[in-house]
Amino acid sequence: MRKVGVIGIGCTKVGEHWATPLRDLFAEAALLALDDAGIDKIESIYVGNMLSAHTQKQEHLGALMADNIGMPGVQAIKVEAACGSGGIAVHEGFKAVASGLVDFVMVGGVEKMTDISTPEITTALMMAENREYSAFSGITFVGLNALCSRLYMETYEVKADEMMGFPVNDHINAVNNPNAQYPFKITVERAIESAMVADPIHLYECCGIGDGAAVAILCPLEKAKKINKPVIEVSASATATNVLNLYERDDLLDFAATRRAVNQAYSMANIDKKDVDVLEVHDAFSIVGVLSLEALGFAEKGVGARFAAEGEIAIDGDIPTNTMGGLKARGHPIGATGVYQIVELVTQLRGEAGKNQVKDAEIGLAQNIGGVDSTSIIHVLRRR
């Protein structure tokens, strides 16, 4: 199996891109990534996306994106795993390079959520769950996460203010990210005073609805070394699933897909969690950030919320997390998020993160999930 490197990254600002068609949003990120890599040809494209059938009545995104960036003819494939679609695009691109079948692969994610109304998006997001059971019951996606949050808070006697570690941290970090959707600070007080969306989840514990695209270029590590940039290796790419229906899970507070995938990833990259310098966590809701942190091994069960609230996930904390704003403040354009994480880790490992730079960052880990951790994708990147 060949080793794999990242040689180019690009992304759009997350926001409301009403005037930009889906394909052009992708192209914007794709051209930035090609330019960053200093190449103008690739052999294969993976596009991560969840909602385009619903939001744009568009499928076949592989061929569409290849054609639109002026590369009809190349391999082009859409992949989907709900909010984990972007991570899966990176994972499949990794396999393609590792297998030896192709050398230069574009892995991207794109989502345009603001083309349809918020109630419609709320319905569409439930396509991540088992339609004929969970969705037909009338519960929404935030509602499912609220069940987990309520159970967590009661089990571990966690107060509302202790749940605000992730949103407050993300908003601080987003201020210095020109591509962030919400680049402003919030306080714990403001978060607690924000509207209750699904008890006990407040508005400021939820990621927003936004449009965005992110792209990375992968190639064999040996070829990456010949490019005049810090060499970044994809040391591990792993994915796993969990029981889809929450009501069938043994333990609602165990993110088992993340736990499985990260164990594979640590083994594959031959590292321990202590080796990770910078972390990207899929905090679609604050509870998701907390349970992810625990499943990844950075906090013991029941301790994740306080760990985050006490500043241990800050850039100068124990494990710098979501240094560009995370899902809450950089934004969460569903199918693109997993690739934004890679773009941001590469920025850190190259030492190009400006005011948010984590000193001497050498190893980064990204966790991207689909559903309530029904799918999890873990990537470990390393400066070589």
Added chain:
Amino acid sequence: MRKVGVIGIGCTKVGEHWATPLRDLFAEAALLALDDAGIDKIESIYVGNMLSAHTQKQEHLGALMADNIGMPGVQAIKVEAACGSGGIAVHEGFKAVASGLVDFVMVGGVEKMTDISTPEITTALMMAENREYSAFSGITFVGLNALCSRLYMETYEVKADEMMGFPVNDHINAVNNPNAQYPFKITVERAIESAMVADPIHLYECCGIGDGAAVAILCPLEKAKKINKPVIEVSASATATNVLNLYERDDLLDFAATRRAVNQAYSMANIDKKDVDVLEVHDAFSIVGVLSLEALGFAEKGVGARFAAEGEIAIDGDIPTNTMGGLKARGHPIGATGVYQIVELVTQLRGEAGKNQVKDAEIGLAQNIGGVDSTSIIHVLRRR
């Protein structure tokens, strides 16, 4: 890169499975394939599907199918390339095994089209094309193919009866396929007298709308050799794209994606078209079968229709094609079709095709496309 084999196959009958949920349709084929392979564990699942967001308001099919067949925890990924989604699932599974990352991979396709009305399906199928250009013009998918058919017939002075080679052949072969949607013979006369759907395409030149699922199990060839079955190797797996918008193509009658992919596949499998004993062609419409045959190299440009009409694609003809009924008569449950082709080729190469057996079949080739050959996926299977 490791060599890859197929050790298990399974499929449902193509038809109207109103009472069966999408996930159970997949499970039916999956369990048959596992049983055929004689294994009860796999590491990874690829699910090809195009329309479930539209027809079932369901995404995240990877995690859903893994959970539903009792394997939560495994890797599970949905892939999409319009009508080529099934072929892409096989292609990604091939890469996964070839890379060395996983050993036992389930590749499947599933589609339930009859849950919504025919006008709705007609609209949904246009998601294969560029929504903001082709689809907004009001043309349907059969309409796009009618443009190609008209141009072909005028350019090469082909009469309507000469376009009926594929449908007549498919319906003859479907009679002996218990899983076929339309297992009855038709004549050229009946085809010409059938309703005009989009001039010059008659009803009997069009595949129907149906539900179905097909699954194959892949593993390293070395492991396949240890199983008590004829050993079938996946000698080549290749994919390519073409300009998506028909109005931007240099030559409407050149299936360039298929041409590119098959050249890669011949090279990868180290064979020539003369070596192919049995062929699966993506004949969603008779013109698509004809242009595919030409792009694959089995007939010169302008000759494909007459080649087929003269019986050269019959089981006892020059190149036995669509021996189980093809898209026209076995049926075309969109995202499943590419995997049905693999199931049927394996059946032939194992010598288990009964009355439709191609004598001494050793090498089979399958061509699965998305859109009007905007994506093409080619697989070469070989008995070892």
